[in-house]
Amino acid sequence: MTAFIIYKAIMCAAVFLLSLGVAAYATLWERKFAAFLQDRKGPSRAGPGGIFQPLADGVKMFMKEEIIPNVSNRSLFIIGPCLFMVTAVMTSVVIPWAKPMMVGGHMYDLQITDINIGTIYLLGVVSIGVYGIMIGGWASNNKFALLGAVRASSQMISYEIAMGIALIALIISSGGSLSLKDIIEGQDKGFANIVWQPLGFLIFFICALAETNRAPFDLPECETELVGGYHTEYSSMKLGLFLFAEYINMFISSAIMAGFYFGGYNFPFSSELYASLGLQEGDWLISLIGFGAYFTKIVLFICLFMWVRWTLPRFRYDQLMNLGWKTLLPLSLFNLALTVVVEYFRGNIHF
């Protein structure tokens, strides 16, 4: 029992620190990437190549003056960003990071918990994520913040639906299990799910952009046209939490996409590679190589997110709603029907 609690505590701490660390350096990488695309240098003063920039940003955020508007609902004003951050971190619980590792004669899964409804759990947490934005926007007691909150949360609600239907299609074609571990393990032998679900991946990727409030769906961020958004009244670290949670969301959704559609910690000829190195099942090197492969995919996806941000212009609000309801939703239903037909002929569905 004690060993179990220690193992779970270590896993929780490791995943939490990983999410925070990756999110912190994603902010730096975003600025470097933007600088590369715009032929600039980017942050270069704090440490060699700007390596300490996230630390400097964090200190700046903490040191700024904390303003809580007099007319705001004080407790809800504070709860809003906390809730947004909590829901951002909660999604990482069900992601398996590498193959199980043997320590002292026991196999340990490198995953905080493997619940058999992992996929629906993800959808549940994503649907709760709206509350942070709505509570924050309303509690500010500012018309523009309230309008921003309504805009952002209706965007998130609209794109959740197409995302859920794309996931149903994925679950059908990956063998019917809702557990993330089963979905990723199923791609060990044979092809990654992207081969059977190219359209589903496209829909999921667009929805992930919208859910994380990233460009081209970053309406909350356009201060020039729309007076910011739900975080207009926020300052100091509370604003920091809102902005930082976006990067955590980006990391987690990259991890989910890499796991669902690109095999997670599996890669082509992985079992041949492990055999040629003479590694047994449960060897820590297998876990390490698998995690390295997974992490590479995640980083590539984060780069894709940034590439999209610095390439595409922002959607107008009506275009965003039309895309969500009139294009992505029918397309995901079509994808679902197509998947059922294809899987019937592949022999995965029995009547």
Place this chain on the structure above:
Amino acid sequence: MLGYTITQWLFGILSFLAIMFALMVVFTRNPVNSVLYLVLTFFCIAGHYLLLNAQFLAVVHIVVYAGAIMVLFLFIIMLMNLNADTEPRKHIVTRVIAGVVGGVLLFVVVGALKGAEQLQIVQGGASQIGLVKNLGKVLFSEFLFPFEIASILLLAALVGAIMIGKRDTNINLK
């Protein structure tokens, strides 16, 4: 721990929280706080489902009620800007009548629950019916007809909602 298992402790804590949040829904003056307490109550009920080994029901409960329906509630209340300040003061007669009616309803509920302790409570902890696989098999074989009827009901509600939304725009166009 004090002669109770962890499950019993969890049940006690969840029940206490659920009842407390449910009371707070009624007693807070601010409608937005009311809605948020209702969301917390739903979370406690989802916890009860988990204790009954009904994981699918628990998560769907959160997705549908906390994640969708309550968000719409919150939308409406936020946009109407209902506050503790704008809430109208009720007349004293209204309050007395409300108190009497509520008391009578409580009396009826208590009367209906009299003798409930004689009912056999089925131990649900070891049941596997709440898992997705078993639930799906039952839903799509034994209860297929009610399931499809429910889907038609939802479809009708969907079409009705769209019709109500559409009529408005037609009037504006004319």
